[in-house]
Amino acid sequence: MKSFYNNKVVWVTGASSGIGEALVQELAMQGAKIVLSARRKEQLKRVQLENNLSDTNSLILPLDLSKYKSLDQFPKKVLSKFGHIDVLINNGGISQRSLAHDTDLNTYETLMNVNFYGNIALTLATLPFLQDRKKGWIASISSVAGKFGVPYRTGYSATKAALTGFFEALRAENRALGIKVTLVYPGFIQTQISQNALKGDGAKHGLPNLHTKATIQANECARKILKAISEEKLEAVIAGPKEEFGLWMHKYFPTLFARIVSRTKVT
Numbered sequence: 001m002k003s004f005y006n007n008k009v010v011w012v013t014g015a016s017s018g019i020g021e022a023l024v025q026e027l028a029m030q031g032a033k034i035v036l037s038a039r040r041k042e043q044l045k046r047v048q049l050e051n052n053l054s055d056t057n058s059l060i061l062p063l064d065l066s067k068y069k070s071l072d073q074f075p076k077k078v079l080s081k082f083g084h085i086d087v088l089i090n091n092g093g094i095s096q097r098s099l100a101h102d103t104d105l106n107t108y109e110t111l112m113n114v115n116f117y118g119n120i121a122l123t124l125a126t127l128p129f130l131q132d133r134k135k136g137w138i139a140s141i142s143s144v145a146g147k148f149g150v151p152y153r154t155g156y157s158a159t160k161a162a163l164t165g166f167f168e169a170l171r172a173e174n175r176a177l178g179i180k181v182t183l184v185y186p187g188f189i190q191t192q193i194s195q196n197a198l199k200g201d202g203a204k205h206g207l208p209n210l211h212t213k214a215t216i217q218a219n220e221c222a223r224k225i226l227k228a229i230s231e232e233k234l235e236a237v238i239a240g241p242k243e244e245f246g247l248w249m250h251k252y253f254p255t256l257f258a259r260i261v262s263r264t265k266v267t
Contacts (some may be wrong), residue, residue, distance in 0.1 A: 002019045002179035004230040006031035007083045012109035013065065013122065014092030016043035019141065020257075022222035023089060025051055030226075034058045035078050035085075038092060065092050065118025066110065072125040079129065087229060088126050090119040096156040096202035097192050097207075097267055107202045108155045115159035119168055127174075134178045139229050144187045144243045146251045152267050156197075167253040171234070180232045187239025188214040189221045193265075209267055 004215050010027050014020035016038035021110050028051040036044045041062045046057055061079045063074055078085055093115045096107070105137040123138060130136030146160025165181060171181035188209070197205040221238050228236035237247065 004030075005087075005226065007033065008086040008195075009033045009035065009078070009084060010087040010089065011035040011037065011061075011085055011126075012079060012089045012091055013037045013063075013119075015047060016040050017196075017222055018193060019189060019218050019225070020089075020091045021047050021185065022218035023091065023225065024048075024053075025219060026222045026226055032057075033082055035061050035137045035183070037061045037063050037083075039064050048184075054069055063122075065115075065122070066113045068113060068117040068121035071118065071121045074122065075078055075126045075129055084133060085129055085136065087139070088123065088130075089139045089141070089225070089229075092118065093140040093141070094156075095153065095197035097152050097194065097197045099152060100154045101128050102200035103155065104201055107198050108158075110198065110202060111155040111159050112162075115156070116166075119163060123167075123170070124164060127170075127179075131177050132181050136178075137182070137229050137232075138170070138181045139166070139182045139184055139225065141184045141186065141225070144185050144237065144239050144247065147185055147237075147247055150212075150262070150266055151261065151264070160210075172178040180229075180262060183230050183235040184225050184228065185235065185239070186221055186236045187216070187237075187243035189211055189238070190217050191212040212266055 004050060005027055010032045011021050012023050015024050015036040024034055024036060024047050034053060036047060038039050038044055039062060044060045044062060048060060061074060061077060063071060092109060096111055142163045143160045145157045146164055149157045154168060167181050167183055194209045196207055199205050224238045
């Protein structure tokens with residue numbers, strides 16, 4: 001896997017924390033040229049410095065996925081720096097911790113703008129350059145919550161499920177052009193996702209999950225994501241035993257699963 005990423009130009013969104021920061025750490029060790037994107041420039045600089053990246057082998061490119069109509073300008077900035085793009089990892093996103101009837105429509109709109117429109121807009125802006133080269137890898141970081149609906153995450157689950165439909169279709173459309181698409185479904189990973197999640201009114205949740213404990217560290221998740229991309233996997237589920245069991249139950253015993261998940265504490 002290390003030779004796969006050596007000297008490849010890899011663009012990571014959500015690179016300022018969590019899985020995105022872990023991806024940068026792993027890629028830096030594997031000799032990649034890394035484009036770091038997120039909203040907070042100062043945090044991107046921190047990640048760059050902590051991983052001994054320089055302006056020669058990395059590019060700080062702040063962007064806001066919620067402003068998806070302006071994202072078409074950014075791939076050209078990467079091309080100006082490195083000449084091409086090899087891998088785009090759509091990792092940026094935001095979660096939710098609120099019941100459906102307590103959630104403002106504006107909050108649903110924010111979730112959709114960031115998690116869906118932002119990710120597909122950046123992909124569509126990058127796609128022509130991959131098509132021209134007839135080569136490239138795209139990863140979409142979805143969630144186990146995109147495989148089935150999870151309480152307190154109605155909007156989050158919906159956006160992640162929407163990514164599956166889009167990227168599976170995109171894969172089919174571009175297979176003949178040599179573009180590979182990997183869908184990734186993490187479960188509970190040790191990040192600040194719950195603290196940064198939105199409450200129903202759009203404010204930050206600010207609290208960790210009290211009843212669910214993440215069993216997978218962010219760097220372990222990042223390594224598995226990078227391995228799945230390098231092996232050109234169609235999808236990768238990166239989850240603990242409970243989430244794996246939930247996926248199995250949802251597939252083979254949906255009625256029983258629906259009863260269990262309605263009683264499960266997931267915050």
